[in-house]
Amino acid sequence: MSAPTNGPVTDRYTVISADCHAGADLLDYRPYLAKEHHEAFDAWAATYVNPYEDLLADTADRNWNSARRLAELEEDGIVAEVVFPNTIPPFFPSAALMAPAPTAEEFERRWAGLRAHNRWLADFCAAAPGRRAGVFQILLNDVAEAVKEIRWASRAGLRGGLLLPGTPPGSGLPELYSSTYDPIWAVCEELGVPVNHHAGSASPPLGEEPAARAVFMVETTWFSHRALWHLIFGGAFRRHPGLKLVLTEQGSGWIPGVLDMLDYYHGRLSAAAKRSKRSTAESKFGAGLAESMGKGPSDVWRDNCFVGASFMRPHEVPLRARIGVDKIMWGSDYPHDEGTYPYSREGLRCAYAGVPREEVAAMVGGNAARVYGFDLDALDALAAKAGPTVAELAEPLTRPPADATSPVFARGASVRVW
Template sequence: MSINWFISVDDHLIEPERLWQERVPEKMRSIAPRIERADGQEFWVYEDRQIVTTGLNAVAGKSKEEFSPEPISYDDMRLGCYEPDARVTDMDQGFVLSSMLFPSFPRYCGQIFHEAKDKVVALECVRAWNDFILEEFADAHPGRFIPMMIIPLWDPKLAAAEIERTAALGAKSIAFSENPTKLGLPSIHTDFWDPMFRAANDAGQVISMHVGSSSNLIRTSEDMPTLAFMAYSAAANQAGTLLDWLFSGNFEQFPNLKIALSEGSIGWIPYFLERAEQVIDKQRFWASRFDINMNAAHDRGESFGEASFDLDTDIRQLFKDHVFGTFIEDAAGLRLLDIIGEDNVMLECDYPHSDSTWPDTINLARKWLGHLPEETQHKITIGNACRVYDFEPADPASIKLP
């Protein structure tokens, strides 16, 4: 069986300029996000900020030689970057059966609205983005989009309410930060997030954490070369997210909770699972009694805290039951699939970003996965996404190819 279609669990929407101007209450539109043009530039205006769209976020249809981080306008980008019908046409061209979209202007988990001064307007903007995805993508094109929502990060109770509201409308996932402390919010090791986690647990919403959703990609120094930084930061950020969650106790407290490490790739996962097991084996007895700050100055004594580790913790089982990795290109990860688990890996194409494999993903996937059993190929390309997100994709036979 040849791979003919796939589900991409990480793509991106460049928001059309009409989104908030059509969807927030009319009295708020003058302060809601809007596009303005001046001095040859096009940019979003929101409160006291002017924010451009970087060219690397909308390269679909361009050659690598044309990629540039310089600001880009709608006239310079492919229509599929921002308009729903055109996106579906591009999906057909690339044999993308279904797609899940992360935001662009709001950033990967809606940080822009968390940073806003007027939280009343910000909440309306969050709801407007969600309704746009639900109505103009998911409802208008059944089975072609896995609806992922953003939440009001500043208030877990409001976030829980938005999860419940959108779940009733068919939402399947929420975007969350890989490390909320970098956004000035409490860590996942506190009970601050319990209302949100409980709502996601009860609604079956997957918590999708895109690399960079902490607004703080790790770098060794301020002058780390850009290409070195791009090669390093994704795995470095998401390795910390993985270990934070595995040792947080949240999966024990919320047994139906699932997380996806979006655009974090998978090749690094086996090492950190093995390292976690080594640490548990050697350190678990004292760690079950108290916690320490390993960075504390030893000549002044350690900082001690309450015990945070359960001797019965099974890292491998927690990972298998709750954590799912996604990849664009990762030959090393596929060679280590027996360690990661074929049920915990999903494919993505990252349209329309500069790392994207669109429109050639299907041919590349055949090359990468062709040596695997047909059942495994199906899991990675379609089956796991359907199971993890409880999603029914469109029937490929119903799609009229261009």
């Protein structure tokens, strides 16, 4: 498939970060809560201990200071962003969106907290018209309530779509392949709402020992990948062929191999179910699979799926044709430490130097504009002043910035040896 263009031909790229994060300062969520929750919120906020150093530092206001954010992103060459959550929603013990809550009352409060974030986010995006696509939050415990929130968010202009929580072992929730969630897929298809699955929300709790933290780092992206094969094998895309799934900040180099594996199992089990004249384990495993799934996994990827390839690494870029140049959306992960700010231009050079211009244009902005509904004509005017030049990104990066913290610059993360 040919790569989409990225606006009119200029000497600069229009860069849209498909992975940024924001949220309100803790007490600023209060006005967005229904009044009946104010007293409980005051008690919760008075005792809440924030576990995240970046939300306690003097740079924490990057999450909610609209003017600072716009200025820093433009300085970094970025003119628009997809905004995932970052700060703690009211009534949550941490940023994790896992439920069930300990009690029905606590669950009700957590829903109120997520709604408060979503309403704050709508105002935050409205403060920069056309430049932010907000990703709203839901819980999976009550599908009917989730559907109501999706409809509200669509009317409120949160074009970034929904953030799909994971269902890790021990959550007590039906797995994502369950038809329980069909009303969610149906309303997303109806309204053109992208379903985003971001790394970090699908891992089971592992504790705080050093080994546990290392295991989390190794496994967290795998647990996030699971959403892909759950929805494919569960038939969500057969029943809802207009559904769009975006997998963000999970890397992208894994995709060709996983699709090969999924195609293999799909073909193997479907064939066993069709040809076997006697009952075998594989014929039982494959019974009904082809009918429930419809298209094969690679076809589903081609027609329905995208990747938010945050700070794409050089070793992933040669795989872009197998992933799909029209599927890849670069992201800076601002304002996280592992993001590329303030060295996004260098990060883009590190990844894309030597790549054809039209392909770079698609991956750094054109694809995100298509998936999330950004107006490229309007953004091109901003990029004419703030965007990185074509010549700049064509120049290979020979040495990483000395104080850069993004993994894109890490030794061993690149085919280049610094």
